[in-house]
Amino acid sequence: MARTSPVTDWSVDFDVLDHDYVADPFDIWDDLRHRCPIAHSDRRGSTWLPTRYEDVTAIAHDVEHFSSLEVAVIPFDGEEPEEPILPYGLPPISADPPLHTWTRRLLLPWFSHTRVAGYEAMTRELCSSLIDGFAARGRADAAADYAQQIPVRVIAAILGVSDSHADMFTGWVRDVLEFADDPERRAGGVQGLINYFLEEIEHRRDRPGDDLLSMLLHSEVDGAPVEQSLVLGTAALVLIAGVDTTWSAIGSSLWHLATHPDDRKRLVAEPDLMPFAVEELLRAYSPVTMARVVTHDVEFAHCPMKAGDKILMNFPAANRDPEVFEDADKVVLDRAVNRHVAFGSGIHRCAGSNLARMELRVALEQWLRRVPEFHLDEGQEVTWAGGQVRGPRLLPVVFP
Amino acid sequence: MRITVDPLKCQGHARCFALVPELFVVDDYGMSSVKGDGTVAPALEDRALLAIANCPEFAIEEIAGEDPPG
Known part of the structure; x- marks a missing residue:
């Protein structure tokens, strides 16, 4: 993030890695929505940045003009x-139909309501044991000691790989997403993931288990096994997409509660609000931005987009659009009308x-049950990561 | 009140099922549909409207002109 020069006009020269x-x-989004709702920048190749709900969702639905073959925010x-x-x-x-359609159908049943409910008890236990580790200290890093530790272990269980490698997984995922502007680090993260999954695939060739990786490896589509590069890519996706996205959502939510005592007290006093609060926190602090690539020249909302533009x-800015959300910049824990697109x-x-959603809900429930009163540790710095995924990386809090 | 889920618009966010499991079913792929013929008991009407107001794909609709008499 140090390599970038300051931005003077966000509408023509934005930089999503600006500190x-x-x-x-x-x-910045509020300002852009008023005077230039689709900003442009040439900093990392010709790139457009829509900020209105209407535009973001229209582009998401137009898969003919806007392909998913390049989804990385940082090229x-x-x-x-x-x-x-x-x-x-x-x-x-990273696929368009038809490849998208059948690879997605392989994955979806593993993340159905019923399957996910089966992981709730282990998630709750995990959260509880993490809190055991710092409860007596009166202080913790709510991002590094808590949020960051949760999704990686649940995803490891789903993939069927050992959670003793959790720190290694987290490191690779950060290299790929958070440090994407460092080509060496990014390539190293990808290589780490590939090497790891190649070995795990070999273990499952003759002895498949009841896990997502085994299923991918032994699935047949139209009578043929799934190509190894697809198994590898999909397994890597599950890890990359399932770790620092949710960890960021948990971290941002805890940051909000640490800095908004009225909301924190209300959520402790009215636990039935939790399902609505989870959606509202996802709306207000949506972690994920994906990319699309323009397939052929098109004018969209008066913007001359060229084939190859990004x-x-x-989605995070769409979810703050005052045209769609009343008091868009305010967290309203019991917001009733909430068509947010945090998940695209x-x-x-x-x-x-x-x-x-389950992980975020359980992580907040367990935290508030054990640590109902907490606030930022004033002497310590909160740090944020951004780009593809936004959320706090260091979040020091204290509690009585 | 009667509601319907447009299968071409539904993308499996499952907000409706989370809010009113009495009215919706979701398959293994996340796709939602109404239970039965989509008739909403009067006691559930407010929550049916909540489901409509929380569908990010605008896939749930109230079928017009089917209000019961009175």
Whole structure:
């Protein structure tokens, strides 16, 4: 993030890795929505940044003009190998129909309501044991000691890999997403994931288990086994998409409660509000921005988009659009009308949304049960990561 | 009151099922549909409207002109 020069006009030269934008993008979106609702920048190739709900959701639904073949917010600027190990990227997120359709159908049942309910008890136990680790200290890093530790272990259980490697997984995922502007680090993260899953795939060839990775490996589609590069890409996707997204949502929600004592007290006093609060916190602090690539020249909302241009699917800004949400910049824990698109919109709706919602709800319930009173540790700094996924990375809090 | 889910618009967010499981069913792929013929008991009408107001795909609709007499 240090490599970037300051932005003077966000409408023509935005930078999603700008330090101030990462920490607090909300005023910038409000300003853009008024005077230039689809901003443009050439900083990392020609890229558009819509900020209105209407535009973001329209682009998400137009899969003919806006392809998912490039979903990375920060383009990879290292050397592309001639024969990539993942020629299809990470399907289904990086695929268009028809590849998208059947790879997604393989995944979805693993994240159904019923399946996800089966992971709730382990998630609750995990949260509880994490809190045991710091409860007596009167202080904790709510991001690093708590939020960051939860989704990676649940995803490991679903994939069927050992959660003793949780820190290693988290490191790779951060290299790929959070440090994407460092080509070496990013490539290293991808390689780490690939090598790991190649070995795990070998273990499951003759001895499949009851896990997502075994299912992918032994599935047949139209009478043929699934290509190894697709198994690899999909497994890597589940880990990459299932870890720092939800960890960021948990972290942002705890940041909100640490800095808004009235909301914190209300949620403690009225636990029945939790399902609505979860949706509202997802709306207000949506962690994920995906990208699309323009397939052929098109004029969209008066913007001359060229084939190859990138669009940043600014779901977080769409969810703050005052045209759609009353008091858009205010967290209203019991908001009744909430068509937020934190999990996207259209055919790429987050496949793990049921899981993410359960994890966020359980993480907040357990935290508030054990740590009902807490606030920021004033002497310590809160740090934020941004780009593809926004959320706090250090969140020091104290509690009586 | 009677409601319906447009299967071409539904993308499996499952907000309706989470809010009013009495009225909706969701399959293994997350796709939602109404239970029975979509008739909403008077006691559930407020929550049916809540489901409509929380569907990010605008996939749930009230079928017009079917209000019971009175």
